[in-house]
Amino acid sequence: MLEKEKTELASKEKQRVIKAALGEKPAGLVLKNASYINVFSKKICRGDIAVENGVFAGIGKYSGEKEIDLSGKIVLPGFIDAHLHIESSLASPAELAKALLPHGTTTIVCDPHEIANVMGAEGIEYMLEATEGLPIDVMMMLPSCVPATPLDESGAVLCCDDIAPFYNHPRVAGLAEMMNYPGVVSGDESVLDKISFAENRGKGIDGHAPGVCGNGLNAYVAAGIHSDHECTGFAEALEKLERGQHIMIREGTAAKNLEALLPLLSLQYEDRCMFCCDDRHPNDILKSGHIDNIVKKAVAAGTDPAIAAKAASFNAARYFGLAGKGAVAPGYKADFIIADSMENLDIEAVYKNGVPVYENKKIADFAAPKISSELEKKALDTFHVEKISEKDLSVSGRIPVIGMIPGQIVTEKRNAAEKIDLEKDILKIAVIERHKNTGHIGTGYINGFGLKKGAVATSISHDSHNIIAAGTNDRDIVLAVNRIIETKGGIAVYDDGKLVAELPLPIAGIMSGEPIEVIDKKLEEAKSAAFALGANPGVDPFMTLSFMALPVISSIRIMPCGIFDVDNWKFI
């Protein structure tokens, strides 16, 4: 649209809203006698809320074409997740939207880091297309660290020039979590260029710097990194906040930081804080919810309800420059939640642009986003690898064993082994490069996984998402890996030559197009199957496995080119 036409259209829309605001004509919708969260005065205010043409027209005394009496209810701005990896839900964006809407989320700010590690720039493009026109607004931050390390054998390498064109997309809000702290503080030009480019475009730059403090933090922040979602303690968060970073308080499935960061949710600090989930697994979303879950927890812990609701909406909108979002106020987009109270936060309805998208426990129908056929085909065909055979799994000589620690993703180097030994819980582990048909297959031994029979494999393997497998015998490992190659992604559990459970993840090998309830059921079945084969109880076997090929975490990992000593940064 030409700029002139765009201006005139906007003026015409304003005319309608102004008339409704003045009360010169009935507003399309009036929420009568509403209490609502005022994010500006941080108070609960009252009035009739007039909605017209998708935006709030005014708060006062109003009549509407449609009126809903909200006596005793409360209206909140729609929730915004400030940092989310859609891929962690294992669901497609459309299916995830269906899961999040009942929880009041109307905007998510995503980092398509996982799919970008598989598909590169086409992965970003896929996510943009797969989120177009959803009843939830999906903003994108562009992955800053693909691959995670030069060591990673990912599907793509994304330089500044590769991601730069995406900044022209109206839903791209900035550069996603800059995990490469060493690259930043060493002044690596390829890293700084990504920051500088985003900055010159006036875009936000998210951080990821667990535990960084002092002069190192000064340097990281001075480079232009404006947020952090890795704070685990108040002192760390306050230091980052005082250096100018916005703090995203994270409640993910694994990492839960709200309790430690509750002191941030006071008048002194709240305006620099927002909420995010980062990684939430399907079961967690179904059981606990989403941002509503964080708000409820915060309020239960004594946070002022208005401050909690503001951190869950307006603060994120302001940080990301999402104009007209995150408030119940004239001219703001009518993205809102109707709940019973701030204490229960029982969500009765959710509106997007003035239209109900969730009410009476039902989500309004919406058309699935159209993905261009070539891109869709590519996303469903990301396994460029030959099937393996038992000889591919040979291990030469005695090598140190990867020691898993229950409930943690760090590992430790344990005594060397030269074969599988079930009595000592020494299993075989293998990583199969699957993006470029390099034939790279790393093999080794693992202790602490617990399997007594069979094998498991998954194509979720951070951050490169090669195929990773662990098992009690080569035959079942080969079958599990080949099953994943056959189904072009997923999780497979084999016992004695038989497939006993699986979760297909055909979208880039990391997501399913099925409803989240179906994904959850299959995943839980796969976990049960693994537990039945002896996998360590109380630990998610696939999540644990998915971190074993991530070389940024201590102390020993398996890579497609062999066992890697992280602490000494060299292959063994």
Place this chain on the structure above:
Amino acid sequence: MLEKEKTELASKEKQRVIKAALGEKPAGLVLKNASYINVFSKKICRGDIAVENGVFAGIGKYSGEKEIDLSGKIVLPGFIDAHLHIESSLASPAELAKALLPHGTTTIVCDPHEIANVMGAEGIEYMLEATEGLPIDVMMMLPSCVPATPLDESGAVLCCDDIAPFYNHPRVAGLAEMMNYPGVVSGDESVLDKISFAENRGKGIDGHAPGVCGNGLNAYVAAGIHSDHECTGFAEALEKLERGQHIMIREGTAAKNLEALLPLLSLQYEDRCMFCCDDRHPNDILKSGHIDNIVKKAVAAGTDPAIAAKAASFNAARYFGLAGKGAVAPGYKADFIIADSMENLDIEAVYKNGVPVYENKKIADFAAPKISSELEKKALDTFHVEKISEKDLSVSGRIPVIGMIPGQIVTEKRNAAEKIDLEKDILKIAVIERHKNTGHIGTGYINGFGLKKGAVATSISHDSHNIIAAGTNDRDIVLAVNRIIETKGGIAVYDDGKLVAELPLPIAGIMSGEPIEVIDKKLEEAKSAAFALGANPGVDPFMTLSFMALPVISSIRIMPCGIFDVDNWKFI
């Protein structure tokens, strides 16, 4: 510069800053043992502040090439005036900068409304050129209401298309105060287009809506107007704040709102508030200062010093989207103030981009901005009008007298007169259109001005800046008016055929290129001369006169086409 080069340059600059932040090399400047205002935690913090390459590198323990021990001192972010008409100082931007720097102001957000009423788009261009490269950053908001009313005979009419090109200028931050409330709420397309255009460009839109409340306020805010600087009471301010407007707390020469709005400067509301001077006259700047004066008053009245300092800096920077401004934090521009204490706020030094621009009571030399010669010529030649003679001042018949009210700019319609009557304080008043040689000269009578002898005239006459004169006899009025035409702008006082005082204002007829001290001296002499001729003591005679042709204020005004009844919106 190409985007790629710009990116690479930014990265190179980041490399320097990162090294200094890490302490790997001495920073260019270190403020040792400093206390400073942390605008994020709203506290006074301590540390060595490292400055490198024009930005803050870090706060902690640092060594520098140059070190200044600041034990016992306090560092604040440079002050930002959120809404200022440079023209009200009567000084050129360069001379005003010299006057403001000692007060700690490093950024002003200006509305060149006055010069635009004289010169149109060229007036905006002139101000952009005249502010380029000053040691104070001058951001521009584009005048939204030129002329003030369709009735005004100004030098130009500015439509959306006229101002639109200026949004490409890096120092244009948005649309200036939308004074045309009736135009907005009536849905006038030419008014809304200006708002829509700015909005589509992601720019801010300032408001001006004294006393507007209820559904009218809803409509005005819903139209997209994000700030207000006209609040005179807390209830009014809170209503606007709760509707989403940012509140600019104004302390001008005439309008002083801080005291009434002090409750805004609490943790509950402070993040939506900033400071502005709007209109400050030369004498007031010299005597009282600028934003420092507001901060001092606020602190003296009990405001938390950190909150006062934040409202004076960061909040305005954030509202206007001035990235990297308004905080002492890594990566922020090193625009800062060194003061003795928050209580006295005795400003010892002011730095801009890490370089001292004021210290030891001296302003660092700077080159005057280069204005293109044709534009300069035009700015110095804005009087397109023939000299007048006594017959131009004839008044036909008995007409109502404009009644001045001491200390106010509203007027009242008083009993009709048909001639000057000094005993009854009935003087002649005249407005001479001076932009387009229309020959329009409005004449009438005024009561309450007080002159017993002679006449005064000024080419500052809101908002059209025609020549306005009042006097006891036609001869002196003619001389005063013609003197202003001759000098191409200013203030003139005549007595018995002789020029007794004058202030030349050759830049667009409203500003002088002389130092503000000289302007002030001449203005004070002109006032004294007017008082000596009998002008009402205690009231600024020229300021009072300058509002007599502004048809938006009750109840009776003089326009180039005659006496105007504001309340009934018709000529008499």
